[in-house]
Amino acid sequence: MATNNDRPPVKSVLSRVTGIKESGIILAIILMGVVITIANPNFLTPYNFQIVARQVSFIAIVAAGQTLVLLLGGIDLSVGAIAGLSAVLGAMMMTSGGVDPFVSTGLAVLFGLFCGSINGLLIAKLKLNAFIVTLATGEVFAGAILVLTKGYAINGIPEIFQVLGQGTIGPVPVPVAIMLLIFAILAWVTTNTPFGRSVFAVGGNREASRFAGLHSERIEVMVYAIAGGSAALAGMMFVSRMNAGQPTIGASWLMPSITAAIIGGTSLSGGVGTIFGTLLGALFMALLGNGIVLMNVSSYWERVIIGLFVLIAVIVDLIRRRGSGMSMLPRWLNFRKRS
């Protein structure tokens, strides 16, 4: 019995949060940093880093919630619309409603949690397909934004509220601090709590999780709620950043939220991935965008290049686990198993 003698040292709480197999993406980030620095030394300035970090923070927070959903084997196509609708509602509360801006933010996040749990309930209780449910609710939420705003931005955001999107704590922009906080919490939750581990279990084998006594439906509702809540928070931060509740908030956030997770090593079939990887994935995408500007490449190329990197990430992942019997296909694309 070769069990007890040769086992590796016990992992600490922190090493579980951070130390997982993201070496590939870290290497890619460093490599890209070197290339950009050689092309344009302005890359390595604190000012530039502030800009990149601030830019990435909004989408990264959305991507963190999306990662949880992907880990569960689902997908949330409505995060962008939830972000936009919550942001518009929050902006209306603090302008025409006269509610304290930070209370409004809290209420907007609650509304995001609510929207997410509607998704979760439809998917978990009625066993509907996540792709279709969130496609539909996303349309509803996006449409509601236009109904509420008639396409006009909501102006007159109180000045005090600017701190959320534009302020700094020392050298660190506030949105970056919030992003880091959210990632730290979610990374801890996914790696060190019973709830987080259950997300991996349900995502890895939903049928078995029921027989192991896990309440997969409850977990599913909570995960979609978290995705909605984090999207709403990002939306409110963006209101603060732009000084306005624009109806376009979140409209372009959906795809990057999924892309960041995939580049960060999260599998679309569920059960595999890390929150920390998603942070790196988001960072990678932001640096790429920044590098394209700094290297005087036409920014029209950005999406082409990011698309290619997603393909590379997926192919690397496929090679890594070829033969191990794990499907690359997301659950919602699989045929239902016959018995």
Added chain:
Amino acid sequence: MPDPTLPTSDARRPILELRGIRKAFPGVLALDDVDLKVFPGAIHSLVGENGAGKSTLINVMVGLFKPDIGEIRIDDTPARFNQPADARAFGIGLVPQELNLIPHLTVMENILLGTTPLRFANTAVDWHAMRAKATKVLELIGEEIDLDVEVSTLSVAYQQLVQIARALAQDARILILDEPTASLSIPEADRLLALIEQLRDKGCAVIYVSHRLPEVFRLSDQITVMRNGRKVALLDRAEANEAVLVRHMIGRDAQQREHRQASVRSASKPILEVSGLTRVGEFEDISFSLHRGEILGIAGLIGAGRTELARCIFGDTRRSSGRVLLEGQPIEFRHPSEAIGQGIAYVPEERKRLGIFPALGVAENMTLPILSRLSRLFQIRWSRQRSVTDEFVGKFAIKISSQDQLIRNLSGGNQQKVILGRWLATGCRVLLLDEPTRGIDVNAKFEIHRILRELAASGLAILVISSEFEEVIGLADQIIVMHEGRLKGCVPASEATQEKLLTMSVA
């Protein structure tokens, strides 16, 4: 069918011959110097434990794997298969264990998948020719199946026929059947065996792979026994019997069944008492009682409602009527977690699909139901998880390289032990086991039986569902038999024989 049936004689030419086949995978020698001769109009069975190399050999014959060394000869001329289509072209047809039909296509389309007749310069499906061809193939089989229904609506037995029909439509002269009766009821299996005999009489060469020895004896002209990737015996039907086969398969004499002295069913109150339990459409009026330290076996055939019964007790499904008492208290669960909370555990059949979490490690697989108990303020205390895992890894002698090793990389027997550990870690009082040793090799099976006996001796109440009568008889103190959702009777293991149980299970 081509090839006229030749009279049985040693001078016949083999239609398919394998010579010295060797196939290695990184770290394993899957096949080592395997010879096989298959004759037209004869059935050749391939038996062996799981992992003996049967599947690899089949994959070599159908062109999925290329042998490292060795020769495949068809009609006495060497053949090389670069891909499955090459093997098909030589007339080798496979009916795999996991059927590969397209669920939403019709029977006709499935039969002619890959050989669909075309017209208009191969640009359009020739539906008339297709229907004619499918009808002709089904006539060969002698079964009437509606050509226009989706195969997903057929029972497994009929799906199997469709799969055989597909092989015949591809002009298979050599038919390989891999565990074809594994998921069939006895009458269905019987019909399938008759069909195989009929195909043999028409001159087809059949390679039959099965764990069910009675079927092997009924069908085979010759039997090849494999063990650890080698051919260990080639027997004629006349010289084969169960003892001989088992000895070759496990490489030693079949272990004498160690009968436990029937534990005294004390006058004490039973721990689990089921009375009149009914779930409409699944099982009806089931009553039994289970004591501490007792192993109760539930025998029966597939589809007898045994799994459904266990899942209902476990709270996976709701009952229609009846009562279940746990230590005298009536219980009714809405979710398995409530059953677990009350000390009832259930090890489902289909370990891969319903038991393990393939992408998680051994320790997590073992402690998933008790994570909250291991935690303080939501933080899992890893050292406690390690010590719980260590306890059962040691107790059950589970072979792992580390606690974080992914469970999918363990053998079936070790996976099952991890799952047993999972439930014992919850501190369960009643353990429901559904086919606990299916798909597990013989040695691991003996070990799991030993573990279960020890657990019972230490006071656990165990309910074992098994389709292997031998297993139930060897393991249980009392055996209840179910047939079509109803209780057919209860026999003490000491009085039970396989024949007796079988008779009760079918009538």
